[in-house]
Amino acid sequence: MAKQSSKAKLRQHFLENIGRVMNSEELFSVSGGVSEWARRVRELRLEEGYKILTHNDRSDLKPGEYLLLDPKPQPAFARNISKETRALVLDRNGYTCQMCGAVAGEPHPYDSTRKTRLHIGHIIDKSLGGTDDPANLRAICSVCNEGASNLTLVRPSSQKLLVQIRRAKGEDQL
Numbered sequence: 001m002a003k004q005s006s007k008a009k010l011r012q013h014f015l016e017n018i019g020r021v022m023n024s025e026e027l028f029s030v031s032g033g034v035s036e037w038a039r040r041v042r043e044l045r046l047e048e049g050y051k052i053l054t055h056n057d058r059s060d061l062k063p064g065e066y067l068l069l070d071p072k073p074q075p076a077f078a079r080n081i082s083k084e085t086r087a088l089v090l091d092r093n094g095y096t097c098q099m100c101g102a103v104a105g106e107p108h109p110y111d112s113t114r115k116t117r118l119h120i121g122h123i124i125d126k127s128l129g130g131t132d133d134p135a136n137l138r139a140i141c142s143v144c145n146e147g148a149s150n151l152t153l154v155r156p157s158s159q160k161l162l163v164q165i166r167r168a169k170g171e172d173q174l
Ligand SMILES: [Zn+2]
Pocket: 097, 098, 099, 100, 101, 102, 140, 141, 142, 143, 144, 145
């Protein structure tokens, strides 16, 4: 089937060009000149979990540029979540990132060159026993999604920080 072979060609090309920015002309020709090459790339992202980056993910990419940094597809995550559940969660969250408040399709408040793209994220991470149940899902933008693992939900108060500083050694206090 032509559809599958063009997707396979694109997948292989991305995997052979990790870390190199590619433009739409290149991908069009790699796909064998298939007019739906962009849809095939989207399928590699959404259905197979390859983190193919675009200008919506990284401000140093121009529209029409694509970049794959990680050869490993993302572990089953949003991919296992049905379209219906995704729609339900996005609708419940008002198409708004539940961490920073960015709205789908609008310029991102932290980086106006990026259009806000929403993902479905787990409130309790799967590695911590969270499930794919809609109650454990929320809309989260790609900016927050990238930094999500580095954020703790509860930030220490200034009082707590002062206590920690007072407990430290004199030289470290400085
Ligand atoms: Zn966000």
